[in-house]
Structures are given as C-alpha cells and as structure tokens.
Amino acid sequence: MNNHQITINRWKDKIFYWYGLICTVSGVLILAVFLYSIIIEGWDRLNWQFFTSLPSRRPSSAGILVPLLGTLWIMILTTIIAVPIGIAAAIYLEEYGKKNKFAEFIEVNIANLAGVPSIIYGLLALEIFVRIMGLGRSLLSGALTLSLLILPIVIVSTREALKSVPKTIREASYALGATKWKTIWNAVLPSAAGGILTGVILAISRAIGETAPLVVIGAMLYITTIPTHPLDDFSVLPIQIYNWLSRPQKGFIENATAAIIVLLAITFILNGIAIYLRNKWQSKVKW
Amino acid sequence: MQAKIISKNVNVYYGTNHVIKNVSLDIMPNEVVAFIGPSGCGKSTFLRLLNRMNDFIESFKMEGEILIDNEDIYDSKIKVEELRKKVGMVFQKPNPFPKSIYENIVYGLRIQGINDKKYLDSVVEKTLQQVGIWNEVKDKLHQSAMALSGGQQQRICIARTLAVEPSVVLMDEPTSALDPISTATIEELIYQLKKQYTIVIVTHNMQQAGRVSDRTAFFYMGELIEYNDTRELFTNPKVELTQKYITGRFG
Numbered sequence: 001m002n003n004h005q006i007t008i009n010r011w012k013d014k015i016f017y018w019y020g021l022i023c024t025v026s027g028v029l030i031l032a033v034f035l036y037s038i039i040i041e042g043w044d045r046l047n048w049q050f051f052t053s054l055p056s057r058r059p060s061s062a063g064i065l066v067p068l069l070g071t072l073w074i075m076i077l078t079t080i081i082a083v084p085i086g087i088a089a090a091i092y093l094e095e096y097g098k099k100n101k102f103a104e105f106i107e108v109n110i111a112n113l114a115g116v117p118s119i120i121y122g123l124l125a126l127e128i129f130v131r132i133m134g135l136g137r138s139l140l141s142g143a144l145t146l147s148l149l150i151l152p153i154v155i156v157s158t159r160e161a162l163k164s165v166p167k168t169i170r171e172a173s174y175a176l177g178a179t180k181w182k183t184i185w186n187a188v189l190p191s192a193a194g195g196i197l198t199g200v201i202l203a204i205s206r207a208i209g210e211t212a213p214l215v216v217i218g219a220m221l222y223i224t225t226i227p228t229h230p231l232d233d234f235s236v237l238p239i240q241i242y243n244w245l246s247r248p249q250k251g252f253i254e255n256a257t258a259a260i261i262v263l264l265a266i267t268f269i270l271n272g273i274a275i276y277l278r279n280k281w282q283s284k285v286k287w
Numbered sequence: 288m289q290a291k292i293i294s295k296n297v298n299v300y301y302g303t304n305h306v307i308k309n310v311s312l313d314i315m316p317n318e319v320v321a322f323i324g325p326s327g328c329g330k331s332t333f334l335r336l337l338n339r340m341n342d343f344i345e346s347f348k349m350e351g352e353i354l355i356d357n358e359d360i361y362d363s364k365i366k367v368e369e370l371r372k373k374v375g376m377v378f379q380k381p382n383p384f385p386k387s388i389y390e391n392i393v394y395g396l397r398i399q400g401i402n403d404k405k406y407l408d409s410v411v412e413k414t415l416q417q418v419g420i421w422n423e424v425k426d427k428l429h430q431s432a433m434a435l436s437g438g439q440q441q442r443i444c445i446a447r448t449l450a451v452e453p454s455v456v457l458m459d460e461p462t463s464a465l466d467p468i469s470t471a472t473i474e475e476l477i478y479q480l481k482k483q484y485t486i487v488i489v490t491h492n493m494q495q496a497g498r499v500s501d502r503t504a505f506f507y508m509g510e511l512i513e514y515n516d517t518r519e520l521f522t523n524p525k526v527e528l529t530q531k532y533i534t535g536r537f538g
C-alpha cells in the first residue's frame with residue numbers, strides 16, 4: 001500500500017468516525033428534546049389532584065385515577081396469566097420437546113406469533129374472550145389479550161435463559177441422584193431466574209404501552225368507576241392519553257402530556273429493574 | 288474379598304466410533320484406582336459408565352456388563368437415580384450451584400424430600416469437616432458458594448457428593464483446574480476418604496496417580512493396556528507402551 005492510499009484510508013476512518021458520532025448524538029438529542037418538551041408541558045399538571053381524580057369534562061378537574069388503576073390491574077393480571085404459561089411452555093420446548101414434530105411445529109408458530117401486529121391480537125381477542133367466552137369488555141379480557149401478545153416474548157426469553165445454564169450445573173444435579181424434573185426445578189430454573197425475570201419485566205413493560213388491541217376489544221374511552229374486580233370495565237393510560245389528545249381544548253393536551261410522563265415513568269422504572277437484575281445476576285453468577 | 292466394581296468385556300460406541308474396547312477390570316472396596324492415558328483414550332467415558340452419566344449422550348451405545356455390589360447397573364430394573372446416589376461424582380471444573388454453601392451441600396438430600404433442619408445442619412457440619420473446610424466457611428454458610436476460591440469450591444463439591452452418603456466416589460481430573468496448594472489439599476483429602484469410600488480418579492498427572500492411588504489403569508485408544516499395583520506399574524511396567532507413556536517418550 002502506498003502513502004497516498006494510507007492517507008485516503010485515514011480520511012475514510014475519520015469521516016466514518018464523525019458520521020457515527022453525529023448519528024448517535026442526533027438520536028439521543030431527538031429523544032432528549034422530546035422528553036424535555038413533554039416534561040416542560042406536563043410537569044405542572046402532576047399534582048395530587050391529577051392522580052386521584054376521575055375523568056371530567058373540565059380539563060383542570062380531570063385525573064388519571066381510573067386509567068392508572070386500570071394499568072396496574074392489567075399489569076398484575078397479565079403477569080399472573082402469561083408468566084406461568086410462558087415459563088411452562090418454554091420448559092416443555094427447551095427441555096422435553098427436543099426434536100419432536102409437535103414441538104417443532106409450535107416453535108415455528110411462536111416465532112411467527114412474535115411478529116404479528118398487535119391489532120390482530122385485538123381482533124382475535126374480541127371474538128374469543130369478549131364474545132365467545134362472554135367476558136365482555138373487562139379487565140380480564142384485556143389482560144388475556146395482552147397475555148397472548150407477550151407470551152411469545154416470555155417464551156423466547158425464558159428459553160434463552162434456560163439455554164444459557166451450563167451443562168455442568170445439570171450434570172452436578174444428575175450426579176447427586178436428581179431426576180430430570182428435579183434437576184430442572186431445583187438447579188436449572190434457579191440458575192436461569194435472572195434471565196427469566198429480565199425477560200418477563202421487559203415483556204410486561206411492553207404490554208402496558210399497548211393501545212391498539214385494547215381499543216379493539218373495547219376498553220372504555222370514558223369511564224367514571226374505579227375498577228375493583230377483574231370483570232369490571234376499564235381504561236388504561238395509553239387509551240386515556242389517546243382520548244385526551246383527540247380533544248380540542250388546550251387543557252386536555254396538557255393532561256395528556258402529564259399522563260405520558262406517568263406512563264414513561266412506569267416503563268423506565270420497569271426497564272431499570274430489568275437492567276439492575278441482569279447486572280446483579282451477571283456479576284453474581286460467573287460460570 | 289469381593290470386588291466392589293466389576294467390569295466385564297465392556298465396549299462403548301459413540302455412533303460408529305468405538306471408544307472403549309473390551310475392557311475388563313475389577314476395583315476392590317476402599318481402594319483408590321487411578322485412570323491414566325493420553326487425551327481421548329476413553330478415561331472419562333469409562334469413568335462415566337460407572338454412574339451412567341453417558342446415558343445422556345444420544346449416540347452412546349454399550350455392550351458388556353458392569354456390576355457394582357454385584358448388581359448389573361445397566362439392568363433395566365435398576366433405578367438410575369438410586370445408582371447415582373450410591374456412586375457419586377466430582378467433576379473437572381468445580382461446579383457449585385449458584386446457591387449458598389449450605390444449600391449446595393444439602394441439595395442431594397432436599398431432592399430426596401429430606402428437609403429436617405437438625406439433620407441437614409448436622410450433615411453440613413459433618414461433610415464440611417470431612418473435606419477440611421469447616422473452619423474456613425462455618426461463619427458464611429449462607430453466602431453464595433460462587434464467591435469461594437476454586438479450591439474451596441471443589442471441596443464444597445466433594446462435600447456435596449459425600450452428603451448423600453455414596454460408597455463410591457468418581458473423580459474426573461478433580462484438580463486440573465486448581466493451583467498446586469489446593470491440589471495438595473485435595474490429594475490429602477482423597478487419602479483420608481479412602482477409609483470410607485471406593486475412589487476412582489482420572490488424572491493426567493502421573494505424580495498424582497503415584498501419590499494417591501493403590502492401583503493404576505493405563506488406557507490407550509480405548510483399550511486397557513495395563514492395570515496393576517501403582518508402584519509396580521510406574522517402576523516396573525510390563526508393557527512397552529506403558530513404559531513409553533510414563534516416561535514421556537510417546538508417539
């Protein structure tokens with residue numbers, strides 16, 4: 001290579017460096033500006049009244065109590081439904097169903113399901129949960145819908161976590177006289193717990209931001225009763241935000257921004273917990 | 288005296304790969320037997336026959352007979368889990384569970400449904416005493432075993448194996464991942480354990496075989512070439528191949 005060539009390469013190197021830097025910075029910058037403008041606009045609205053009030057026709061007396069509780073209900077119900085099923089399915093596929101035709105079939109379908117647009121889940125759920133099973137437009141219908149949506153994520157991340165448990169851990173368990181089931185339950189699952197938990201939290205945090213499927217199954221846009229039972233009508237934060245944004249009054253826009261801050265805060269906290277758990281597990285468990 | 292372990296004309300195949308060739312050998316109770324031989328000669332495979340750890344390998348196929356306490360361990364009536372309780376195993380790399388020291392030791396008992404705290408406490412103390420680490424760890428029994436040094440971890444793994452009261456302990460290069468001082472403590476431990484257990488140890492370290500074992504088996508390409516009193520085998524090998532291997536003139 002001659003000198004000229006080297007100079008050109010050095011220039012290419014530099015250009016690429018700056019290009020990468022600008023892309024990164026502009027990405028972060030856009031996000032920062034977005035967060036900043038939301039916080040500026042909505043921050044003053046975040047007072048006690050806002051958290052404890054029912055919806056209202058007057059923006060200044062409206063609050064997010066109903067959708068906030070709805071979101072919390074949905075989070076809990078979805079976890080209760082999706083996590084046991086997802087983990088059980090992952091254990092079956094990863095530990096028992098190896099190379100059998102049925103498991104292969106399921107596996108391909110799970111991969112496909114993860115790519116289905118969420119509104120399709122809503123349509124499916126409307127037919128099955130709301131109409132056929134007669135659960136109505138309830139919290140339970142909503143949680144079942146979101147459970148369907150996140151099941152593939154839970155299954156895939158649990159399988160990854162199970163796969164990452166080293167063979168030596170299983171061997172240690174078998175060599176002490178454990179059966180396959182005891183080995184999975186007492187040695188593999190505890191070793192994979194960090195990874196599984198991380199996946200579950202990320203899935204839940206995805207679920208609480210979903211709007212479309214819940215709109216389809218008929219979550220309420222305007223509801224004035226606090227949900228106290230899984231079969232109650234409900235609303236959730238993203239739907240409340242959507243609702244307020246479509247109103248003409250300036251005050252409702254402000255309410256919407258404040259609600260966005262709350263929703264973002266919940267998501268960030270969940271993701272933060274997930275990252276914390278992952279780091280903690282990685283530093284504790286060195287194979 | 289009746290042999291503890293009897294192997295009769297054992298052959299092992301991985302698919303079409305014939306890796307153990309017609310091996311017959313006996314191991315007496317409370318004897319320490321070392322397996323030596325070049326890499327890939329089948330030492331681990333043979334060792335893992337004795338607690339049926341090869342059963343997990345799909346292409347594994349075995350012919351012949353292995354008796355432990357006069358029972359054919361590959362008989363279909365044998366419960367593998369019971370066999371593995373009787374024939375414990377220590378691995379090359381220390382492999383504690385990511386649990387506390389205490390939970391590591393009692394793992395084998397808990398899976399049998401034994402949860403009596405007094406009994407478990409006594410087993411933990413007894414086995415940690417046996418492996419000579421009780422004083423070092425007695426104040427941190429509920430801390431993670433992963434935080435210990437490699438040598439300590441390996442002794443925890445041995446204690447864990449002893450907790451289910453085996454009568455045979457298999458060790459596959461148990462010191463190859465350890466420093467010389469930890470190695471010496473483990474060798475000392477093997478010497479102590481021999482009073483209560485029958486021990487089979489795979490090692491690449493000829494001095495180690497010389498120090499810890501009563502008899503030594505030399506494997507080469509799946510065949511048992513020579514099996515004799517350890518001192519005899521190292522000072523006066525009968526087969527030229529053995530002679531070449533132990534003096535390091537090989538190939």
Ligand SMILES: Nc1ncnc2c1ncn2[C@@H]1O[C@H](COP(=O)(O)OP(=O)(O)OP(=O)(O)O)[C@@H](O)[C@H]1O
Binds near residue numbers: 304
């Ligand atoms: N899981 C397996 N599947 C297929 N072949 C295997 C498997 N494990 C070992 N083998 C083959 O069996 C033969 C014996 O291997 P083994 O591990 O018993 O040797 P070894 O004497 O323990 O060697 P080392 O000293 O390197 O540990 C080798 O040819 C190896 O390639």
Ligand SMILES: [Mg+2]
Binds near residue numbers: 330331332459489
């Ligand atoms: Mg080996």
